[in-house]
Amino acid sequence: MLLRLADYMPGSVVSRRDGDKRIKKAVIVAITSSIIFTIFLILRYKMVLRRSYEEQKLTLFSESAFYYSFYEDIINSPTIYDGIYRLLKDNRSEYPDVINALSRFNIFQELLLGIIYRLLYGDSGIANHWSYKPLSPFNFYYYVVHILMGLGIGILCGFCTYTTNSYLAGFSSLGFLFANFQERLLMRLSSIPLRENFGLPFVWGTICVWSYILDRNIYERNYNGRKSWILMWFCSVLLIQTWQFSVFILSTQLASTFATYILGYPIYNLLIRLIICHLLSLFTGIALQFGSYYLLMSPLLQVGLAILASVLVPMVIRRRFGSIPHNFIGSESFSAKWSFVKLIVAIFVFTGIRLAIIPFAVHDSHVFDILKSIFSNNQHTFDSIIYRMGGSEFSWVTIQQLKMIHRSGLFYIFFASLLTIIITIFSDIYKIYLLQKYFVEASKMNQVEILALSSDPDKITSISISNTSEVPMKSSGTDKSDVNTIVDSIPSPSSILSDWKSCDDIDENVENESEEEREDEVLLKNIEPIKQVELGRDKKTELNISKDLNFVLNSCLAYNLFQVCCFCFLGMIISRLRVLALPYMSVIAGFLASKQYIEYFCSIIGNFGNIYSNIPKNIKYIETVTNTQEDSKDKFQYGQQYKSLFKKFILLLSTTFILSYSWKRWPIEELRAILHSEDNATSSKSRLVSWLNTNIPSNSSIASDMTIGASIRLMTNFNIVLHPQYEDPKIRKRTQFMYWLTGCAPIKDIYDILWEEYKTNYIVTQIYRCSSPSNAPHIINAFDVASYLDNSEYRCKGNIVPFQRGCWRIQLDNYQKYFKMIYRNSDYTVFERRNEADPFVLMSRRSNILTPPHLFPYKRKLLDWEESWKPWIKSYCQANDNYCAMNIVDYARNILDIYGIKEVTDLLYKNAIELYPENPYVLHHYAEYMDFDLGKSPQEVIIYYMKALELSRPNHDLKILMDVVLFIDQSFGRSKSLEKILKLILEDNSIKSLVSLDISEIDSYLLRNKMIDVSRNKSFQEFVYSVCMVASFLKALIISSELEIYQTSHNIWQAIVTCNVLWDLSLSLDPNNRCVLQYWELFNNKKRSTMDDIYYFLFG
Known part of the structure; x- marks a missing residue:
């Protein structure tokens, strides 16, 4: 009876029926995990x-x-x-x-x-x-992306279940995935349309299908499942179509498989097929993308050809100078020397192809610049440093991110699981070496007649080798009984490493005998006759051990080890690619929650020392053809020890510990962070888009940086010059052009190029492209990027302040009046190119005075109201900007916060007050400026606060109301101002309206009264925050001053009712608002519990 080694081999299946069972388990876990994770993402x-x-x-x-x-x-x-x-x-x-x-x-x-x-x-x-x-179109898009990401997570968990044959392993992986879902660590779903959000499910699909093919190959040599290869091709094509980084991912898959092959695993034919499959996927992608030059020059084609050459060239050489011996697995024999040769050939071929196409492969040249800069700060170019600007995710993984992963507990389990896989691979390599060594010895035996089974068990094949003197055996005429004796005496493939057999099967022989016999029949049909091959120039026989022996060579685990190492390396050097590493690490960590996997690993440790002694015994056994049935019983004595209650208890304890440990680190904080941190719906962007749509002629083109250019394309009908897809060399050149303004390029050159090459009259700039963060001097900023401009003449030399650079001189330099500033808000500025016949242009060209940057008198220019600020405000802002007053004071605030120049801020604030004395937004801003920055007396400040409140009440601005109430409470004392505070809150019309509203009417009320308007800094979250703040302040007031309230003219019950209604309203609108979380204990007399978080996450 053949031994069932595969029962203890993760990723190995003995029969199709067992494989179907594991597939069913994997499908159940995949569907369950997908549903759970998709619901979580949508609610998040x-x-x-x-x-x-x-x-x-x-x-x-x-x-x-x-x-x-x-x-x-x-x-x-x-x-x-x-x-x-x-x-x-x-x-x-x-x-x-x-x-x-x-x-x-x-x-x-x-x-x-x-x-x-x-x-x-x-x-x-x-x-x-x-x-x-x-x-809505956005909501439809939103649901599709989240369902796709949930599907990808399901594929990962199902893959873990299939590989380990364990439900616990799959759900442990899901637990680790949740544990790392925090602050964009696991995935960047806060930016929904990113390409990786579409591509990742197909990444996991290709890995899962390829692992399945490797797994099937373990017991079915050169597995050629057509459906599996079609699915592999399909997933690869979809990956190539959805993510531009896919060619690098598929290249790592080829490299990982090649590394598995050169270690000696018998996957030669599968490697060839994988290369062909990926190259077919690549050419299909090229065809679908209308002959994409980027894909044609991508590393995938180069890696595929290099590996193909490294596999075929040594074979041709060996065939030319001598026959290729075959090993015990019926494939090309393993040789460390030739494996090294293949590796060197692959490296040289890849390098040669890469060097040959460097002049043509311009689309991904910046990728190699980025890689060089990651390992050496002296290797920066403009293309590499722009990717690392602002603490970009194209830099090394940060210490903070590593700490977050450490808190999840993933590192401990992952490295433990990784260690078990490494030990398994070393065991496989050792077995490959020993079996190859003794195969050579056996092939030199003298005169042995080896009998093998064909597909017909009754048919005996006899193969003769020279000299039969040492072993008494008939060369012909063997009768049936002798044949049976000989066949029984020949060690089965499983018995060569019989210690791997666990006694769980032995004790169940009686119960499962019929089932095992049926499985034996399946295996016997797969045993091939021993073949004759050429060894050198003399014909000798190959000692072909049955395919059954390959159960102990787990190429699936080896491949996954190399693949996860590739992804971890990429995630370390390019932080953004942690979306590849972390999910895969979670799967590997989940392996340890599998009983079968732990048993398999323990059997390796327990039997590792017996491998060397067993193999020569079996080789000698072929010579003597003695009966070893009694010895085989002794070989399982070690396995018998596993049949104990203590063993089962330890296994159960280990797997349940891993499962509970993975789910213990559930990120509760994510249940509270319902609105993502990347909230880019700013008032400045909204105002810019509104102004462009109103004041710029239709079909105009606009030059801007990459980020705002993308928003302009989305929110308007204008043409853009530059976008964020940086791969094309033409776009890289245009990006450098926009950074001329950040550097010290002459304004005249910008003026000329803007029309000659880009046929546009408008430039939109961001204030952050002309500033450096003072609180993070070590972070690469726009000025650092501009110092790597290809044109060295446009780089700023020496210690140049921001106001001496092109982005400010385009506004302040009277000798270079080629542009006029037609719009400005807190973040964005729009410049219009003057006509060639404009007097200012003619004057600038005629004078041609270029003041060196370090001599430019920026301080005097900044404080010159008539020359620097009045033309914009009088000619454009007041004339065509509906948010002119708000933009002036917002910009004044930014000048102070970013550049720290209080004189310019004071100049803008005072002129804004003169121009808009009845604007509540201006008055409120100025009151805050007087209070926090100028330190004016409360009596002076309260005048502006109260005036802003009176003017804002028709607009229902609760933020101004709370700012006034808090200022009065802190500046004049609660006891003295209690009457006034209660009057301001309880008699406010907007508060009364909210208290009387039914919750079902709130949305129509907000819309009708324009209480939600992003352009006016009135977002939904800010509205809920203000409502919650009013309720919390009233609650604190009632607790601390209940007796004093009785002495006022206001009814305390009115205050209590108003407080409770507003709190309930804020809780129903946004239970995870930062104000609700902050003051939860004030209303509930206890801290917010985990069960509260889960309840409001699901039903809030």
Whole structure:
């Protein structure tokens, strides 16, 4: 009876029936995990769904906004055909060039989702016949992405379950995934349209399918499942279409498989097929992207060809100069020397191809610049340093991120699991070496007749080797009884390493005999006759041990070790790629929650010392052909010890500990952080977009930096010159052009290039592209990037302050009046290029005075109201900006916060007060400036506060109300001001309206009274915060001054009712608002519990 070694081998299956059972387990875990994680993701970011559609689009930033804009193009086009045509002939993304967006960018998902949305919710859509309200385009997109990410997590957990044959392992992986879901650590779903959010499910799909193929190959040599390879090709194509980084990921998969192969694992044919499959996927992707040059020059093709050459070239050489011996697994024999040769060949071929195409492979050249700069700060170029600006996620993983992972507990279990895999691989390598060594010895035996089973058990094949003198055996005429004796005496493949057999099966022989016999029949049918091969020039026989022996060589685990190491390395050097490393690490950590995996590893440790002695015994056994049935019983004595209650208890304790440990670190803080931290729906961006749509001629083009350019493309119909997709060399050149302003380039050069090359008259700049954060001097900023401009003449030399750079001189330098500032708010400035015939341009060209940057008198210019500020405010701001007053004071505040120049701030504030004496926003800002920055007396400050409050009440500004109340309470004393405070709160019309409202009417009330307006700094979260603050202040007032309230003219019950109603309102609108979390204990007399967090996360 054949031994069932595979029962204790994770990733190994003896029969198709056992494989089906594991697949069913994996599917159950995958579906369950997907549902759990998808629900969690949707609830985690659910507050975004409450925003208006325009506000939702404002939350998108940089790449996210850019990719989503193509989805908008499909939805807003008159027809689907017209939308596709817009993408094929896109003149809005790289104006004035017309490009094929489907070829340049990975936006097939936007195309597909846009078409599906139109089919569902378009004018003739299916959903028009449904009774419920249709989803907005953003909400539909939102749900699809979260479902895809949940599916990816499900694939990972199912993969862990299949590999270890354990439910506990799969759910432990899910626990570790949750434990690392914090502050964008595991995935960046706060930026929904990022390419990795679409590509990651297919990354896990390719890894899962490839591991399955390797697993099947363990018991079914050169597994050629057509469905599996088709699925592999399909996942690879979808990955290539959805994520531009996919070619690097697939390259690591080829490299990891190649590393497994050169260690001696018998996967030669599978490696060849994998290379062919990935190259077919690559060429399919090239065809789908209309001949993408980026994909053609990508490393995937180079790595594939290099590995293919390294595998085939040594084989050709060995065939040319001598026959290739075959080993005990029926494949090319393992040789450390030739494995080293293959590795060297692969490296040389890859390097040669790379060097040959360097002049042509310009699309990914910046990637290698980034890699060089990561390992050496002296290797920076403009392309590399811009990726690392602002503490970018293209730098090394940070200490803070490592601490977060450490808190999750993942490191301990992951490294323990990784160690077990490494030991397993060393065991495999040792066995490969020993079996190969004794195979050579056995092949030199004298005159042995070896009998093997063919597909017909009754048929005997006899193979003769020269000299039969030493072993008495008939060369012919062997009768049936002798044959049976000989066959029984020949050690089975399993008996060579019989100590791996656990006695769990032995004790169940009686109960499972019939089942095992059926499985034995399956195995016997797979045993092939021993083949003759050429060894050197003399024909000798190959000692072909059955495929059954390969159960102890787990190429699936070896591959996963190399793959996770690749991802961990990438995650270390490029922080953003932790989205690859952390999920995979969670899967590897989950292995230790499997009883079968732990048993398998323990059997390796227990039997490792017996391998060497068993193999020569079995080789000698072939010579003597003696009966070893009694000896085989002794070989299982070690395994018998595992059949004990203590062993089962330890295994149960270990696996349940891993499971509970993984879920113990559930990130409770994530249940409270409902609104993501990357809230980019700022008032400055909203005002800019509104002003551009109103004041810039339609079909105009705008030059800007990458981030705001993406938002302009999404929120307006204007053409943009620059976008965030940095791979194309043309875009890198345009990015450098925009950084001329950050450097010290002459304004005249910018003026000329802007029209000659880009045919545009407008530039939008950000204040953060002309400043450096004083609180983080070690972080790479825009000035550092500008110091690496290719044109060294445009770099700033010496100690140049921001106001002496191009971004300020374009406004302040009277000798270079090539542009006029037509719009400004706290963050963004719009400059218009003057006409060639403009007197200022003619004067600037005629004088051609270029003051050196370090001599530019910026202080005098900044304080010159008539020359530097009045033209903008009088000619443009007051004339065409609906938020002019707000923009002036916001900008004044930023000047103080960013540059620390109080004189300029004071100048702008005072002129704003003169120009807008009745504007509540201006008065409130100025009151805060007097209070916090100038230190004026409370009597002076309260005048502006009270005036701002009186003017704001028609607009229901609760923030101003609370600021006034808190100022009075702190500056004049609660006891003296109690009457006034209660009057301000309880008699406020907006407070009365909110108290009388039913919760179902709140949304229409907010909309009707314009209490939610991002352009006026009135977001939904800020509204809830203000309501909560009023309720909390009243509660504190009631607790501390209950007796004093009785002595006022106000009814204490009115205060109590108002307090409780406002608290309930804020709790129902946003139970995780920062004010609600802060004052929870004040209203409930206890700290907020975990059960409270879970309840409001699910039902709040």
